[in-house]
Amino acid sequence: MKQHAPPSHDMDAQDEADEREFENYVRTQNPVLVQAALWATRRTEGLGTTAEAEFQGWLRADPAHAVAYQEMEQSLDPVRALPDDKVQSLRESLRHKAPRGTPPQVLNASTGPVAEPIVQPASRPIKRPPQPALPSRRAWMAGIGRLFPQAATAVAVAALVGGGWAGWAHWRSQPTFAKNYATQRGQRLDIQLPDGSALQLDAATRIEVRLYRERREVRLVEGQAFFIVHANPQQPFDVQAGAMRITVVGTRFSVRHTLTGLDAGKSVLAVESGRVRVSQTGASGEARADDVTGRVELTGGQGVTVDEGGRLQPIVNVAPASVAAWRTGRISFNDTPLAEALAELERYGDTGLVVLDPTVGALRLGGSFNVRQAGTWAQALPSLLPVRLQQHDGVLEIIGLR
CATH class of the missing domain: 2.60.120.1440 (Jelly Rolls)
Structure with missing residues (x-):
């Protein structure tokens, strides 16, 4: 029997939700690192004369660009050596997660203004020379896949998140x-x-x-x-x-x-x-x-x-x-040492009671009590145990009967 594909509008809605979420993540990244990732992956694929000139201009525009690019190149080294099983795992996890559209882009001198640039506060102004526009994620993955199949998915991720090949996994691992x-x-x-x-x-x-x-x-x-x-x-x-x-x-x-x-x-x-x-x-x-x-x-x-x-x-x-009788303001003791029972009551408020004698603290008692009425509990103690209450130094000490 012929199987029908799920409604395309459901898949479109999910893709759009993923895209918005991914774009929000990209917007939080350092724009210099994002551009460094883009240049690193584009140069792996190969640049034409014009694009190479733009890249060199980007490097010269700010010393931070060269530093970021060198760090990104080093971060991609392990990507290029990924074993097949790791690549397949990444590819499977991203197959249905890649947004359909184009992530946030930056100004490109050759194409003119495009989508809103990534904005992030910085201690000094960031110079904006011509920079490469971001292609769609699926197109980027497909393009690199032809030239760099061993790590196509991982490199595509690095190109988009600006945080190395584990960027997407890191994003997925963050709490919502x-x-x-x-x-x-x-x-x-x-x-x-x-x-x-x-x-x-x-x-x-x-x-x-x-x-x-x-x-x-x-x-x-x-x-x-x-x-x-x-x-x-x-x-x-x-x-x-x-x-x-x-x-x-x-x-x-x-x-x-x-x-x-x-x-x-x-x-x-x-x-x-x-x-x-x-x-x-x-x-x-x-x-x-x-x-x-x-x-x-x-x-x-x-x-x-x-x-x-x-x-x-x-x-x-x-x-x-x-279960959880404390929700109704009750607490129950069952053959509980007096010192332990007193410590439990202290969790709910100052009882004004102390036990200094370990022998008295070891006396056992039982019963159900209102946690808001520690005074009533204290008054009942002499009828429950062989003890008496003695006032001194602003507290009531529970003392054993001699």
């Missing part, structure tokens, strides 16, 4: 959204990300969000957060928390990684719904591909911890309704 968020003690924050995902940060929490074209990454530096991830199989969502790496497509879960309070030094995950893959990582944050013992998959109602030593602990069952 990058922002850091932080909450203070006692503060909460709701965040809506551009991809449709939502984050809720607890008190004293710091995260770093980076959204890329092919992946989404969040680093939980400290604190705890609840994630509602918008499903997108083409753009996995990764969360790095201490020695734990979490990968999802779309789900709801909480992650905790704190230096004080409950589970200090550990990374704790609890899944409310959906499916989550967890890996234990090294100092680099990357999971070992061959370490199947350091990876597990969890579903709703399950949780797992990576301990202080980076070791993945057994999966445990959790009540979905209890």
Whole structure:
């Protein structure tokens, strides 16, 4: 049966979007480097007498031009030696990404004014002698491909981005959204990300969000957060928390990684719904591909911890309704040392309480408490543990009964 090609208007729209995005990138580049890349690739192909004279004029116009050209020539040396598999990889990645039209151009003495020049602030004026106009990306790639097939794609990229043969890969690797968020003690924050995902940060929490074209990454530096991830199989969502790496497509879960309070030094995950893959990582944050013992998959109602030593602990069952109870202003202790419970409450505000005796700090307690009512918790302590409160130096010390 005959297969029909996709509607051309869809492809045109995608091409136009890619072109606009690529043009915006080119506009951020140093115009001297862009022109150096163009001259380097044109001279590889071969210049006529007139073009060679223009090139020599460009070199003489500013000492910076010669320096930039020499650097660009050196950067193209590895391109010319690219193995076939690298060239093919580049060619495949760019085949459907090359914009159809002509990127921003500069003034050309032989053809007159063309499109808007690339503008970038500089410490001193940049002289503008006759410079080569940019052909369309596809035409440029095809032209060089005939004369320089071993690295046609890579050279075309270098000609357009002015940053060496890896310029396009570098551009593709830059985040489309990058922002850091932080909450203070006692503060909460709701965040809506551009991809449709939502984050809720607890008190004293710091995260770093980076959204890329092919992946989404969040680093939980400290604190705890609840994630509602918008499903997108083409753009996995990764969360790095201490020695734990979490990968999802779309789900709801909480992650905790704190230096004080409950589970200090550990990374704790609890899944409310959906499916989550967890890996234990090294100092680099990357999971070992061959370490199947350091990876597990969890579903709703399950949780797992990576301990202080980076070791993945057994999966445990959790009540979905209890996941991230701090969102409702509650905190629960279960056979928790008093010192640890007090440190956890301090994340939400100054309690005015201190524990100086290690023996008292080791006493265990349980129960659910409102994080906004530390005073009520303090008043209840003598009925929960063999302790009393003693006022001195502006604080209440929790003292054991003799």
